[in-house]
Amino acid sequence: xxxxxxxxxxxKLQARALALNAFWGxxxxxxxxxxxxxxSLLSVVFPSAPAYVHPRVSLAHxxxxxxxxxxxxxxxxxxxxxxxxxxxxxxFGREYLPLAVxxxxxxxxxxxxxxxxLAFPILxxxxxxxxxxxxxxxxxxxxANTIIGFQSVGADVLDAADGLGMKESQRLFxxxxxxxxxxxVNGIRHAxxxxxxxxxxxAVIGAGGLGSIIMSGLISNNSALVLSGxxxxxxxxxxSESLFSLIFGEH
Amino acid sequence: MQKKxxxxxxxxxxxxxxxxxxxxxxxLEIPGGKVTVIIGPSGCGKxxxxxxxxxxxxxxxxxxxxxxxxxxxxxxxxxxxxMGYAIQNVGLIPHLTVEENIMLVPRLLGWxxxxxxxxxxxxxxxxxxxxxxxxxxxPSELSGGEAQRVGVARALGADPPVLLFDEPFGAVDPLKxxxxxxxxxxxxxxxxxxxxxxxxxLSEAIRLADYMVIMKDGLVVQADTPQRLLKEPANDFVEQxxxxxxxxxxxxxxxxxxxxxxxxxxxxxxxxxxxILWRPLADGDIxxxxxxxxxEFLSRLVQVNIHVARPYASLKECVSKFLALGLPAIPLVDDxxxxxxxxxxxxxxRITKEG
Numbered sequence: 001x002x003x004x005x006x007x008x009x010x011x012k013l014q015a016r017a018l019a020l021n022a023f024w025g026x027x028x029x030x031x032x033x034x035x036x037x038x039x040s041l042l043s044v045v046f047p048s049a050p051a052y053v054h055p056r057v058s059l060a061h062x063x064x065x066x067x068x069x070x071x072x073x074x075x076x077x078x079x080x081x082x083x084x085x086x087x088x089x090x091x092f093g094r095e096y097l098p099l100a101v102x103x104x105x106x107x108x109x110x111x112x113x114x115x116x117x118l119a120f121p122i123l124x125x126x127x128x129x130x131x132x133x134x135x136x137x138x139x140x141x142x143x144a145n146t147i148i149g150f151q152s153v154g155a156d157v158l159d160a161a162d163g164l165g166m167k168e169s170q171r172l173f174x175x176x177x178x179x180x181x182x183x184x185v186n187g188i189r190h191a192x193x194x195x196x197x198x199x200x201x202x203a204v205i206g207a208g209g210l211g212s213i214i215m216s217g218l219i220s221n222n223s224a225l226v227l228s229g230x231x232x233x234x235x236x237x238x239x240s241e242s243l244f245s246l247i248f249g250e251h
Numbered sequence: 252m253q254k255k256x257x258x259x260x261x262x263x264x265x266x267x268x269x270x271x272x273x274x275x276x277x278x279l280e281i282p283g284g285k286v287t288v289i290i291g292p293s294g295c296g297k298x299x300x301x302x303x304x305x306x307x308x309x310x311x312x313x314x315x316x317x318x319x320x321x322x323x324x325x326x327x328x329x330x331x332x333x334m335g336y337a338i339q340n341v342g343l344i345p346h347l348t349v350e351e352n353i354m355l356v357p358r359l360l361g362w363x364x365x366x367x368x369x370x371x372x373x374x375x376x377x378x379x380x381x382x383x384x385x386x387x388x389x390p391s392e393l394s395g396g397e398a399q400r401v402g403v404a405r406a407l408g409a410d411p412p413v414l415l416f417d418e419p420f421g422a423v424d425p426l427k428x429x430x431x432x433x434x435x436x437x438x439x440x441x442x443x444x445x446x447x448x449x450x451x452x453l454s455e456a457i458r459l460a461d462y463m464v465i466m467k468d469g470l471v472v473q474a475d476t477p478q479r480l481l482k483e484p485a486n487d488f489v490e491q492x493x494x495x496x497x498x499x500x501x502x503x504x505x506x507x508x509x510x511x512x513x514x515x516x517x518x519x520x521x522x523x524x525x526x527i528l529w530r531p532l533a534d535g536d537i538x539x540x541x542x543x544x545x546x547e548f549l550s551r552l553v554q555v556n557i558h559v560a561r562p563y564a565s566l567k568e569c570v571s572k573f574l575a576l577g578l579p580a581i582p583l584v585d586d587x588x589x590x591x592x593x594x595x596x597x598x599x600x601r602i603t604k605e606g
Contacts, residue, residue, distance in 0.1 A: 156338060159307075160336065160342030160402075162307060162331075164331060164355055165328050165332035178346045179345065
């Protein structure tokens, strides 16, 4: 829970977790920035690999592109998903709630690779179709969790808020948002992790990102490159999971 | 006939939810500064009726007037802020502290911080909770009875002239409920608000009501003072509803302080008309010293939690205390724990015979 001073509890434990995260973050940064470190680490597992780094693009550049894609897609999902979630739980938008839930489920059932392929005649090569696919794909967790969050507000609480003379906007910000927030944060966490993994397929149409090194490794039959990309993606995923838990509490 | 003191008036109010007709033409005048209790079987439309007052429900037909103005002419938000609102399930906002919950309406009205602090203190005192202990607690840390007190305090927050209470003590056990009713009587004697109070508990209704409205199937069956209702039920339904033990119900109309007799100090104790010497003990209990049949002195321990009357206890409660103690009188102990008077069983008997 975000509320009720849970942050004050177990301060020592939290400080230790934070220190651990910082340590792993530092190790990851060193790995990403230094080709020498990459080589020496990967050569332990694959001593006879023909290459340990991508021929044209640095790992640091790919990581930045990957994070850029992930963050922007998540930000878009949050903007649209929360807005949709709020609207369909208001009195004026309640009739669209079933529609929103169904559309959302439909979007989730589209494979991102299909979206990329369908979108690329219109949006062309590069990051645009990838961003679209990630956005559509991660809309579900954000919107669905926002809706669940607002639906979790007790009917008595709403009745009392109305009866005491709250305006619709006051009810939203004073009463409903804080109650829905833990659910919304969960949705955002889910969306972010989902996007982090899915962004790799953007490499197929030249979006860059860590998918490039994985793809390049697959094509040249060089497992060292595949491992290098995977190390970075999964480390970021683990790190951000644990940072989310640290800031917002366990789900 | 229009009563001058009426502050809320219902004129032919009908409410339809789809096919269901919740109210079928209610005509009623609610007296100002009094407690009007609305009672009836579930589904009789009592909740719907008070919800038309603050426009939580809009009548399909007819009008509701507040101070002579159709409530439709008044803004919903302003109207609701003039009417305290408390419901059975309380509906405290879970992420706000008790103090923030109580100060919700003042916050909406934009009161300055100092005024809110002062008001919060008054309200904590009024509902008998320690602001230091409870102010920063969250609703999930309260017991059922405490939560309902806080709900009432929140309704009183900005000192509204009208209170709409929909079974505000409905979710606590009968013992706690009687205690809360006593508190309510005490508070209302001080504040003299116009209260619309819904209940399905008859003894609660009779105990609290200055004016009582009996409803059935979306209509008002009878509206009058509880005394008149108990004496002259309008029809079989009312008579059945009030039950066969109307004599006992009449005892819930009076509080102990109304019939208590004063005591005079004698030695280490106090003596009154009953001849029993009430001697207060250090731990708050009382020793009753009285003469037995053959003139010898006997004594009995009066436990403060079981045997004594509080000023706002109903006579019905007193009767059970008489039975528990087995003496012809029980002592009256005020809020500060002092023995101030005694209640005589003879007086209660006299009242039941008068009825």
